[in-house]
Amino acid sequence: MGEKILIAGNDAIAEAGIRAGCRSYFGYPITPQNELLEYMSAHMPKAGGAFVQAESEIGAIYMCYGASAAGGRTMTSSSSPGISLKLEGISYLAGCDLPCVIVNVARGGPGLGNIAPAQGDYFQATKGGGHGDYRMVVLAPATIPEATELTMLAFDLADKYWTPVLVLVDGVLGQMMEPVEFCEPVDPTTLPLKPWALTGAQGRPRNIVTSFFLDPHELSEINLKRQDRYRRIEAQEVRYEEFETGDATIVIAAYGTVARIAKTTVKLARNEGIKLGLLRPITLWPFPYAPFRALSNRVKTILTVEMSAGQMVEDVRLAVAERAETPFYGELGGIVPTPRGILREVRKYVSYDAENGQSF
Amino acid sequence: MEKSVILAGFGGQGVILAGKVLAQAGMDHGLEVTWFPSYGPEMRGGTANCTVVLSDEPVASPLADDPTALIAMNLPSLDKFESTVASGGTIVLNSSLIERPVMRADVKVVSIPMNEMAAKVGSALAINMVALGAYIKATEVTPLATVKTAMAQMLEKDGKGKFIPTNEQALEEGYNAA
Structure with a gap:
């Protein structure tokens, strides 16, 4: 170096x-x-x-x-x-x-x-x-x-x-x-x-x-x-990164630029009590099917975010099958999603327990 | 600590370079930094902006939807970004070209006549360094000396070393006015 x-x-x-x-x-x-x-x-x-x-x-x-x-x-x-x-x-x-x-x-x-x-x-x-x-x-x-x-x-x-x-x-x-x-x-x-x-x-x-x-x-x-x-x-040769997935109930799937923006979303979400994580494929082929499969057994939602109409989400769904819900959020035409824009999408899949003030 | 600033103005006002100088100074000061330009089909007279993020931990998003500061060199920039600045943030604006006041009450405002101040140090082109100097004073993200060194090294590298003294003066002018 x-x-x-x-x-x-x-x-x-x-x-x-x-x-x-x-x-x-x-x-x-x-x-x-x-x-x-x-x-x-x-x-x-x-x-x-x-x-x-x-x-x-x-x-x-x-x-x-x-x-x-x-x-x-x-x-x-x-x-x-x-x-x-x-x-x-x-x-x-x-x-x-x-x-x-x-x-x-x-x-x-x-x-x-x-x-x-x-x-x-x-x-x-x-x-x-x-x-x-x-x-x-x-x-x-x-x-x-x-x-x-x-x-x-x-x-x-x-x-x-x-x-x-x-x-x-x-x-x-x-x-x-x-x-x-x-x-x-x-x-x-x-x-x-x-x-x-x-x-x-x-x-x-x-x-x-x-x-x-x-x-x-x-x-x-x-x-x-x-x-x-x-x-x-x-x-x-499968490579990927998991960020704050340990106790997560909802996880974002994103790669490249969107993944780094989503990391800020994870921090914002955790500040308001949402147990959000990120799984970032580093190799898109070979795709990290196994980590997504493993994750799908213990989280409720895997939200794929892309600057596309929904492409990688197909591989996420292939890995997850029906074990977790797999919604998609995409921006098109060269619009870049922002940390808070992604957070707004995340909130749609979070339920709030008003009595305990907890989200899950 | 994470600070983000949008530098915005007419193409030709030097916001892209000012952002680079700030990012370089932040890095030299030991911070993690990112610099991201609007890179659309911009030209002199059009609008240009860049976002600089400075943090004591690795920068995740290089874009900010609620920057902690805005440097607005002209009216369209203030109109576009005023509402995005985080509460408690800072707006540095060029009163030479912006006649209206900032509408927000929850931000710190530094309003200085950048065009006149740049003319005073002898170069209309140094307006970006006036703006940067004012921003440094208002936010204290890095020492002014680090910014001067970063600016000097960047101009030297581009073969523009003869402009260093004027730009140093411009940085000081902005810093002292804020």
Whole structure:
């Protein structure tokens, strides 16, 4: 750890990428992600890496495909509409088992939408988006220090499981500033070798990176191996945070920006005697089904709050089944819920015992 | 202790930078801080604002629906945010551009002619530091010296070191007037 600096989320994620040993970045401008690209343009060359502002988002993701196939740590970033454009390439990366880190600084949608913060890309991130039977690890930081840690982790997970990894933030986390102490940089020359990489076939059989397999049995076998890896990810990589859930009777489910806002709601609620907690998924895929299942056996209500019309709530309901009530509160179009706005929703599900002055 | 302030004004009045200086000073003073700007399609002459939260424990929400202070550099900012300020909070307003009084009786009001005061130190652009100086005096969130250092370091980093003396004067002018 080094010196503490005040830094914006977009800049911090870019710096974390360079520190993770990423030596190639390909991107295309879009608000509210532009500063990430700008930071890379200034700092990647100094780190001895390649920065390319591609001709389009599609160009950028396929440049990542090439850099990854050649064995390097590589990264691209965009915001919602730009991520839609990258989906074909992400499916190809997954189909070739290529590691790659993709950052989505999400904004209001669908379509061109607006540049305000939103969480409407949860389905796209966690349920495929692109075609075919693939999964992508999705990491959802709630603070800028955590965004730097998870960006560095994203590169490790991508290399370990041969998969694209998405870091999903939104306009708030991209634009806001917060103090960060960065982890020590990784020396890219010390990273484990990738025996499958296209590094020149001198003295070894040639490697082929492809997602194209005409023989159904061959494609099936490759898919089954990939699915085994996905099961290992589900078993080993689930991450989440529980906050004040110990004695809670009602718990908020939220991720990213909304989760940190909801933490203030928890404090406000506890000041007025409401036993409110928070369960924050850090990995959106693999989703923390088990902690939600466990919680649903002892709380009355799990209120999902998102800047969407209700996307993650489907996974919460899958985990909770009918064991607790699972209402939803969402804001759309780039409106950010406030601590007291969430508290007003929470109160709807709290019963008051006037005699004892207790809430439950 | 958690303090939150909305700095609001016309685009070009420097509220975004003033917020950054405050956040940096808060961090240098050992506080946990967040800085969040309105980042819509703003331009010079439009409206701009940012929210700074300073706390002695990790900051949860970077947005405040009832900030403990408001710095209003123009009338639209006061109109928009006056009602949101927490009871017992502080409103620092620019009387050069705001002719109406604050309607609230439950907040502390610091009303100073920021445009004239900035002109007095020799730069209309230093209005944001006048405002910040007044806010620091009224709320005592950090020592003025820490704010001066943070401001100087930020201007130096941006290659604007020659403006440091004027901005220091502006901070003092605001601080002494509050």
